[in-house]
Amino acid sequence: MAPAPIVELQGVVKSYGAAVALKRLDLLVRAGEFFTLLGPSGSGKTTTLRLIAGFERPDTGRILLDGADVADLAPHLRHVNTVFQDYALFPHLTLVENVAYGLRARKMPKAQAHDEAEKALAAVKLDAFAGRKPAQLSGGQRQRVALARAMVNKPRVLLLDEPLGALDLKLRHQMQAELKKLQHDTGITFIYVTHDQDEALSMSDRIAVFSHGEIEQVGTPFELYERPASAFVADFVGSSNLWDSMLLRPEKVRLLAPAAPVPAGFEARPGVVREAVYLGAVTRFGVMLADGRALSVMEANTAPRAERLRLVPGDEVLALWPVEACVRISNNNEGEV
Amino acid sequence: MHPLKAWSSFVWRRGWAATGALLALPGAWFAGLYLAAIGAMFVTSFWSVDPLSGTLIPGFSLGNFQALLSDPIYTKIALRTVGIAASVTVTDILLAWPVAYAMVRLAGPRLRAVLMAAVMVPLWSSYLARVYAWRLILAHNGVLNWALIEIGLPRLHIGYSNWAMWIVFSYLWLPFMILPIAASVERIAPSLLEASSDLGETGLRTFRRVVLPLALPGMVAGAIFTFSLTLGDYVTPMLVGGEGSDFIGNVVYSNVGVTNNIPFAAAYAVLPLGVMAGFLLIARRLGAFDAL
Numbered sequence: 001m002a003p004a005p006i007v008e009l010q011g012v013v014k015s016y017g018a019a020v021a022l023k024r025l026d027l028l029v030r031a032g033e034f035f036t037l038l039g040p041s042g043s044g045k046t047t048t049l050r051l052i053a054g055f056e057r058p059d060t061g062r063i064l065l066d067g068a069d070v071a072d073l074a075p076h077l078r079h080v081n082t083v084f085q086d087y088a089l090f091p092h093l094t095l096v097e098n099v100a101y102g103l104r105a106r107k108m109p110k111a112q113a114h115d116e117a118e119k120a121l122a123a124v125k126l127d128a129f130a131g132r133k134p135a136q137l138s139g140g141q142r143q144r145v146a147l148a149r150a151m152v153n154k155p156r157v158l159l160l161d162e163p164l165g166a167l168d169l170k171l172r173h174q175m176q177a178e179l180k181k182l183q184h185d186t187g188i189t190f191i192y193v194t195h196d197q198d199e200a201l202s203m204s205d206r207i208a209v210f211s212h213g214e215i216e217q218v219g220t221p222f223e224l225y226e227r228p229a230s231a232f233v234a235d236f237v238g239s240s241n242l243w244d245s246m247l248l249r250p251e252k253v254r255l256l257a258p259a260a261p262v263p264a265g266f267e268a269r270p271g272v273v274r275e276a277v278y279l280g281a282v283t284r285f286g287v288m289l290a291d292g293r294a295l296s297v298m299e300a301n302t303a304p305r306a307e308r309l310r311l312v313p314g315d316e317v318l319a320l321w322p323v324e325a326c327v328r329i330s331n332n333n334e335g336e337v
Numbered sequence: 338m339h340p341l342k343a344w345s346s347f348v349w350r351r352g353w354a355a356t357g358a359l360l361a362l363p364g365a366w367f368a369g370l371y372l373a374a375i376g377a378m379f380v381t382s383f384w385s386v387d388p389l390s391g392t393l394i395p396g397f398s399l400g401n402f403q404a405l406l407s408d409p410i411y412t413k414i415a416l417r418t419v420g421i422a423a424s425v426t427v428t429d430i431l432l433a434w435p436v437a438y439a440m441v442r443l444a445g446p447r448l449r450a451v452l453m454a455a456v457m458v459p460l461w462s463s464y465l466a467r468v469y470a471w472r473l474i475l476a477h478n479g480v481l482n483w484a485l486i487e488i489g490l491p492r493l494h495i496g497y498s499n500w501a502m503w504i505v506f507s508y509l510w511l512p513f514m515i516l517p518i519a520a521s522v523e524r525i526a527p528s529l530l531e532a533s534s535d536l537g538e539t540g541l542r543t544f545r546r547v548v549l550p551l552a553l554p555g556m557v558a559g560a561i562f563t564f565s566l567t568l569g570d571y572v573t574p575m576l577v578g579g580e581g582s583d584f585i586g587n588v589v590y591s592n593v594g595v596t597n598n599i600p601f602a603a604a605y606a607v608l609p610l611g612v613m614a615g616f617l618l619i620a621r622r623l624g625a626f627d628a629l
Contacts, residue, residue, distance in 0.1 A: 055531050075534040088532035092550045102536035153536065
């Protein structure tokens with residue numbers, strides 16, 4: 001049996017003046033999920049998060065938290081906490097005061113609140129800095145304080161608004177792993193907003209892809225990548241070759257010598273290499289097929305260099321892919337699976 | 338090389354040159370006129386005046402200060418001045434907060450412009466015109482009492498009193514409190530207020546725990562304006578305070594202009610200087626300048 005729904009949005013509409021941010025949104029998040037709202041900026045994902053937190057009120061529709069409609073409740077009355085994109089640490093308070101803020105709001109005695117806050121800071125390895133002010137920290141450290149400040153309240157749902165957006169790539173990857181582990185260990189439901197598809201794929205149990213105030217598709221990372229419900233999802237999640245309603249992922253294609261034999265179950269097309277870009281782990285090729293279609297190919301640089309085809313622009317090749325790798329997508333919200 | 342190019346490369350090589358060039362004139366003004374004038378006042382306060390000829394006698398004498406301390410009227414005037422300056426400051430803080438907060442946090446762009454204009458426009462009219470207007474409002478047969486009688490309430494006798502000065506000063510300096518508070522509230526990131534409510538605090542407690550401490554520098558800046566402007570004024574006490582409501586400034590004025598006892602005036606003028614110094618020290622203690 002699937003876990004119980006913890007957050008549910010039913011027919012939620014939100015507009016700012018004439019601009020419609022969300023057009024009749026329905027969304028269901030289950031308890032204990034790492035659920036990601038993925039989409040380009042302006043697609044409505046942050047608005048959805050802010051509606052759940054209570055910073056915005058829907059024009060119409062219901063927002064259920066543990067089955068109760070909270071659409072009219074102020075943020076301080078909802079058992080959810082937010083990790084803000086800019087961290088929103090209180091600059092006049094020390095780290096321990098920042099982390100104890102929510103506990104003090106719930107009238108926990110000061111000594112006990114500071115005790116709990118110290119523990120939460122220790123959990124993110126910042127207990128040595130408890131007496132410092134946020135301005136004395138690096139971006140990554142602030143991010144962890146923001147996380148500790150939200151988690152110490154043991155929220156029903158933790159809302160994260162592009163929390164890693166300001167960090168450099170290496171730190172971002174490290175924090176992705178830490179967040180995923182934290183979510184797994186605590187079992188708290190995470191709702192995570194990002195525009196970074198790699199981040200979404202690597203961390204989420206399920207992802208909702210947003211576009212122009214609507215959800216294009218909800219699914220596991222595997223479903224979104226392998227069976228996208230629309231051209232938009234196919235294009236936004238990963239890179240793709242899209243021909244009419246057919247999708248072929250670049251890494252599923254192999255480039256062979258023009259005269260190579262075609263094994264059974266494979267489809268082959270002759271073409272000419274137009275571009276070869278070495279990216280370290282992979283090499284990306286741009287191939288112009290004989291039938292005039294452009295094909296993007298991603299080849300893992302796994303074999304020893306001597307054994308690989310040394311393709312340069314102008315080389316003739318045979319592009320080869322398994323027949324089932326080329327999938328049909330329908331450009332609507334239902335999708336074909 | 339063209340002299341302008343030579344100068345600009347010189348400034349580029351030596352960073353202090355640009356700073357020095359920019360500060361030379363204001364620095365000279367500050368040191369030569371402002372500090373020198375205060376120094377002269379301080380020195381003069383120890384001089385005395387020949388009672389017969391009225392000529393200045395340089396030297397060092399504490400006579401002026403002894404005279405100030407021996408006559409209780411001067412203590413009373415000083416207490417009145419500082420007391421009204423303090424009550425005006427507190428009143429303006431209470432009046433300015435809702436206006437400043439609504440202006441930068443709640444109002445839309447249009448209402449915000451209207452409020453901003455409403456705060457600024459009085460500053461474009463003459464100080465004297467505004468004080469005289471209040472005289473007409475607060476006078477025995479003025480607008481206020483006329484309105485009170487019309488609605489069946491008894492007359493108020495607040496014209497020419499400390500009450501009148503308190504009201505008029507609070508009105509006069511209110512913009513100087515609203516503007517710095519509004520500026521400091523504007524600098525508070527909206528996400529901090531959201532974070533506070535996200536962490537479970539009500540609006541009022543968010544104000545106390547986040548907004549108030551972060552806007553303290555603006556509030557202290559406003560308080561420096563309202564307090565020092567009231568402390569140094571002598572026109573409003575003359576026009577709306579009536580008999581027996583002298584400020585320090587009025588005593589200084591009459592000693593300079595009427596009695597021609599400049600050393601005594603200087604000695605009395607040292608007092609507000611000391612009060613302001615104490616005020617600023619307390620403000621620093623409160624951490625008001627930490628953000629500068």
